[in-house]
Amino acid sequence: MSSTSSSSLSYRDAGVDIDAGDALVEAIKPFAKRTLREGVLGGLGGFGAMFEISKKYKEPVLVSGTDGVGTKLKLAFMLNRHDTVGIDLVAMSVNDILVQGAEPLFFLDYFACGKLDVPSATDVIKGIAQGCEQAGCALIGGETAEMPSMYPDGEYDLAGFAVGAVEKSKIIDGTKIKPGDVVLGLASSGIHSNGYSLVRKIIERAQPDLNADFHGRPLADVLMQPTRIYVKPLLALMEKLDVKGMVHITGGGLLENIxxxxxxxLTAVLDKNAWTMPPLFKWLQEHGNVADDEMHRVFNCGIGMTVIVAQEDADAAIAQLTAAGENVTRIGEIRAREQGQAQTVVV
Known part of the structure; x- marks a missing residue:
């Protein structure tokens, strides 16, 4: 014989706190407001986010990208640091659409958790807004999903979506690249957001004190350093000279992205002596006994973005990017590809 309880159940009883969700929306509104730019129609809270494409484009092509932060989040949970992973989230998408010549216009985020913790979620979304400011794009919408029993307490997942625009005639697709062109490397800020499953395995093996000094900073700070956003200096460079190709060095490292x-x-021949691999990558390689090829396939090894230009434009590109605050090095050149040769070689 079945029986039913006479008590009334609420969504909160099932583990979802609508009031917490409302509190988060209110908490993040000022940060989203700071990212507003020309083209945004309406504000947060609508069912869809609206954006009007500028009349400066004659034949606008929309370029979109989506990504997450990967298992770098596991370190964030372990260290209870939530203020920079939002920057990583934005960086992964805006740097990707940038390489095709697109100016990032707007960004949306998806934040999923088991139980919503308003302070940590606010930290995450403040970071997303900060990343949007760095990229010059508007945070115009998103979704916060509280899903009891889907995630352990204190954990969440992130996804981000960026949309940009490029004039059809100015799309950068690599078709102008030819032998003799120069490969410039822009320094990364650290590991960025790829390879953290291996990073965490190495940490597990090495058992370092994450609060210990590592070349002037706590190791935890170096490991959590957010991904560099290259948007503004590279958009400015494209205005001044012919950028033939750009590569965001993400999963797959130098060997698989270029x-x-x-x-x-064609093949890109990179000189590994042209730049110094930062201490963190040397530490990872040593403590994980990681082979050189594997390092170049998994990590950015200190180069977060590459830019390919004609030989005659290389010095001007280096000067302009350096003036904009980038650390730029000539790391290789484009050559005709020989039979059976890989398309990127590190020598």
Whole structure:
């Protein structure tokens, strides 16, 4: 014989706190407001976010990208640091659409958790707004999903979505790249947001004191350093000279990302002595006994973005990017590809 309880159940009884969600929306409104730019129609709270494309484009092409932060979040949970992963989230998408010549216009985020903790979620979304400010794009919408039993307490997942625009005639697709062109490397701020499953495995093996000094900063700070956003200096560079190709060095490292902008008959030959691998990567390689090839396939190894220009434009590109605050090095050149040769070679 079945029986039913006479008590009334609420959504809160099921683990979802609508009031907490409302409190989060109110907490993040001022940070989102700071990211507003020309083109935004309406504010937060609508069912859809609206954006009007500027009349400066004659034939606008929309470029979109989506990504997450990966298992770097596991370190954030362990360290109880939530203020920078939002920057990582924005960086992963805006740097990706940038390489095709697109100016990021707007960004949306998806924040999913088991139980909503308003202070930590506010920290995350403040970071997202900060990343949007760095990229010059508007945070115009998002979704916070509280899903009891889907995530352990204190954990969450993030996804981000960026949309940008480029004039059709100015799309950068690598088709102009030819032998003799120069590969410039822009320094990364650290590991960025890829390879953290291996990073965490190495930490597990090495058992370091994450609060100990590592070249002037606590190791935890170095490990959590947010991904560099290259948008503003590279958009300015594109205005001044012919950028033939750009590569965001993400999952797959230097070896697997650079071929994405090269035609089959070309290869990029990189000189590993042209730049100094930062101490953190040396520490990871040593403590994980990681082979050189594996390092170049998994990590950015100190180069977060590459820019390919004609030989005659290289010095001007270096000067302009350096003046904009980037640390730029000539790291290689484009050559005709030999039979059976890989499309990126580190020598």
């Amino acid at each position: 071929p994405r902008v090269l035609q089959d008959n």
